[in-house]
Amino acid sequence: MNLDQILNLVTRMFVRKAVQKGVDKAFELGTRGRQAGTTPADQAQAHAAREAAKRARKAAQITRRLGR
Secondary structure (H helix, E strand, O other): OOHHHHHHHHHHHHHHHHHHHHHHHHHHHHHHHHHHHOOHHHHHHHHHHHHHHHHHHHHHHHHHHHOO
16 A cells, blocks of 8 residues: 555545544434433433444444445
8 A cells, every 4th residue: 555545535534533533413403402401211211322323333334444
């Protein structure tokens, strides 16, 4: 690999992480107002859904790595 390829690789990694954090923050800001009237059961269900989505993202990432 030459220097140009390495720089492109590192740049893509940082941009991907920044975009993911931005999307997460936007969803967090968008749902913050709706959580005021939720019950503890609803909050627990939402937390479980977030954890399931997180596990799904990890699983997708692992399968992409194995597919290389």
